[in-house]
Amino acid sequence: MSVTAKNFYRRSLPSTCVDFSSEEGKRLFKESLLEGNANIYFKLAAQFRTQDEPAYCGLSTLGNDGIERLGGGSRSNLEGTVEILSRNNARLLCSIRTREKVVFFRTGINLPQFTCLASCNRLNADVRYGKEGEDFLRMLREDVIASVRNDAEVIVASYDRSQLEQTGTGHFSPLAAFHSGTDKVLIMDVARFKYPPHWVTLTQLQQAMCSLDPSTKKTRGYVKLSLRKDSCPLVAFAIKANLGCNDADVSCLSIISVEHISCTSGTLRKEMRLRFYI
Amino acid sequence: MSVTAKNFYRRSLPSTCVDFSSEEGKRLFKESLLEGNANIYFKLAAQFRTQDEPAYCGLSTLGNDGIERLGGGSRSNLEGTVEILSRNNARLLCSIRTREKVVFFRTGINLPQFTCLASCNRLNADVRYGKEGEDFLRMLREDVIASVRNDAEVIVASYDRSQLEQTGTGHFSPLAAFHSGTDKVLIMDVARFKYPPHWVTLTQLQQAMCSLDPSTKKTRGYVKLSLRKDSCPLVAFAIKANLGCNDADVSCLSIISVEHISCTSGTLRKEMRLRFYI
Numbered sequence: 001m002s003v004t005a006k007n008f009y010r011r012s013l014p015s016t017c018v019d020f021s022s023e024e025g026k027r028l029f030k031e032s033l034l035e036g037n038a039n040i041y042f043k044l045a046a047q048f049r050t051q052d053e054p055a056y057c058g059l060s061t062l063g064n065d066g067i068e069r070l071g072g073g074s075r076s077n078l079e080g081t082v083e084i085l086s087r088n089n090a091r092l093l094c095s096i097r098t099r100e101k102v103v104f105f106r107t108g109i110n111l112p113q114f115t116c117l118a119s120c121n122r123l124n125a126d127v128r129y130g131k132e133g134e135d136f137l138r139m140l141r142e143d144v145i146a147s148v149r150n151d152a153e154v155i156v157a158s159y160d161r162s163q164l165e166q167t168g169t170g171h172f173s174p175l176a177a178f179h180s181g182t183d184k185v186l187i188m189d190v191a192r193f194k195y196p197p198h199w200v201t202l203t204q205l206q207q208a209m210c211s212l213d214p215s216t217k218k219t220r221g222y223v224k225l226s227l228r229k230d231s232c233p234l235v236a237f238a239i240k241a242n243l244g245c246n247d248a249d250v251s252c253l254s255i256i257s258v259e260h261i262s263c264t265s266g267t268l269r270k271e272m273r274l275r276f277y278i
Numbered sequence: 279m280s281v282t283a284k285n286f287y288r289r290s291l292p293s294t295c296v297d298f299s300s301e302e303g304k305r306l307f308k309e310s311l312l313e314g315n316a317n318i319y320f321k322l323a324a325q326f327r328t329q330d331e332p333a334y335c336g337l338s339t340l341g342n343d344g345i346e347r348l349g350g351g352s353r354s355n356l357e358g359t360v361e362i363l364s365r366n367n368a369r370l371l372c373s374i375r376t377r378e379k380v381v382f383f384r385t386g387i388n389l390p391q392f393t394c395l396a397s398c399n400r401l402n403a404d405v406r407y408g409k410e411g412e413d414f415l416r417m418l419r420e421d422v423i424a425s426v427r428n429d430a431e432v433i434v435a436s437y438d439r440s441q442l443e444q445t446g447t448g449h450f451s452p453l454a455a456f457h458s459g460t461d462k463v464l465i466m467d468v469a470r471f472k473y474p475p476h477w478v479t480l481t482q483l484q485q486a487m488c489s490l491d492p493s494t495k496k497t498r499g500y501v502k503l504s505l506r507k508d509s510c511p512l513v514a515f516a517i518k519a520n521l522g523c524n525d526a527d528v529s530c531l532s533i534i535s536v537e538h539i540s541c542t543s544g545t546l547r548k549e550m551r552l553r554f555y556i
Binding site: 026030196 | 320
């Protein structure tokens with residue numbers, strides 16, 4: 001989970017990974033599309049965004065892939081203010097203690113924290129810890145195929161980059177397509193400034209999910225995310241949004257209605273916030 | 279070119295535009311891919327990023343589509359520091375006067391300013407102002423097809439959103455694919471928080487390019503961008519990059535070598551900058 005800021009701008013992909021925009025990558029994508037195994041790709045790609053900071057892979061994956069892509073923020077009455085909230089990964093709503101928040105904004109989050117944040121943000125998060133062996137591989141393949149063929153569930157992989165011969169260690173990213181002929185999945189790497197989207201075999205990914213995370217003493221794994229049916233999206237009504245453009249200097253008022261689930265008590269919490277800017 | 283911050287979060291696409299992730303959008307993409315008319319898509323999609331502010335459509339299109347996607351920032355020795363520079367659209371290198379810069383960071387840029395910035399940032403920028411009639415439409419179609427089938431040239435459309443029945447006025451975005459059966463192009467809208475990527479007919483786009491820009495008294499149009507062969511990328515060597523992660527508090531030193539072309543004199547300017555952070 002540790003992040004070191006040495007050199008992470010446009011690293012060359014190792015030979016274990018196939019670049020999405022290489023000739024081989026294009027062929028895999030075309031074939032997976034024709035098989036019907038790239039359906040979720042379109043929803044993911046339409047809003048694919050890079051992480052803001054090196055330590056934000058989990059927050060970025062969750063904030064963008066989970067909530068926005070599954071439709072949690074798609075109500076047409078959402079205003080600019082919500083964009084500010086959702087763009088800033090650091091402001092994901094959660095009842096995790098403040099001290100913990102400060103830590104994971106600096107060092108990244110682990111799999112239980114990711115799951116907790118997802119649950120607090122209107123998502124069902126079904127976690128699978130990585131295991132060796134054929135049974136886990138089969139389950140992973142079935143879950144990936146079910147996800148890529150529909151558009152209501154996203155699989156987020158929690159894995160160790162070093163097992164894929166990439167630089168770095170713990171990382172989160174969503175899976176967007178599956179190619180049956182080569183048993184490969186397309187990882188939409190949220191650290192786009194470092195690696196482009198790329199294809200790896202499920203066996204490689206399984207191995208990278210089996211790496212131990214020192215912060216949890218457990219393996220990594222994957223999470224199946226889907227939107228909770230019984231909750232409402234974050235709603236905001238902004239009379240003027242203060243977004244630094246040519247209306248930026250005027251006063252603005254925003255009313256924000258927030259709904260999230262407490263991850264400790266399981267209770268639903270609602271808030272109404274009034275903001276007034278000069 | 280004016281931007282008003284009323285309501286631009288996840289607008290519904292008008293019926294003139296086909297959402298990339300709709301069933302119809304997926305069909306168009308699949309067919310264009312099979313025709314070989316979505317080749318440039320992969321390079322664009324691999325690093326597709328949203329604009330940071332409502333007024334930054336031109337800067338964002340140029341910063342991400344132009345320089346990064348055409349390979350200007352792809353040297354493996356580029357460091358985290360460059361990511362800071364390129365992530366911040368406001369810091370594109372150009373010899374445009376400071377007062378002008380302040381204006382266009384607040385209100386956006388027009389087509390001549392876009393072309394100027396592109397030329398100052400290692401790109402060939404071949405501009406076409408929008409015209410009515412079959413000749414322009416034919417030229418646009420030929421240029422789009424040539425661009426989408428290769429991966430060395432990107433076409434950026436400068437158009438009036440209102441002509442596509444979208445909210446807003448002047449906008450810039452790159453074109454990623456062409457569907458011959460319906461004569462439609464895929465616009466990778468850089469304001470992803472507002473509209474997803476979408477398909478429009480070339481005739482609609484031509485009409486939107488023919489709208490007059492009040493700031494130039496000329497029509498809008500499109501620009502063909504390709505990387506200058508005779509220039510070097512921005513090069514930076516950072517001993518430690520200060521990126522707000524767990525190494526953020528240590529001292530760091532960066533040496534940045536910058537090369538850009540003066541848009542007024544046409545001369546090449548080189549700079550060496552030394553930075554030291556505590």
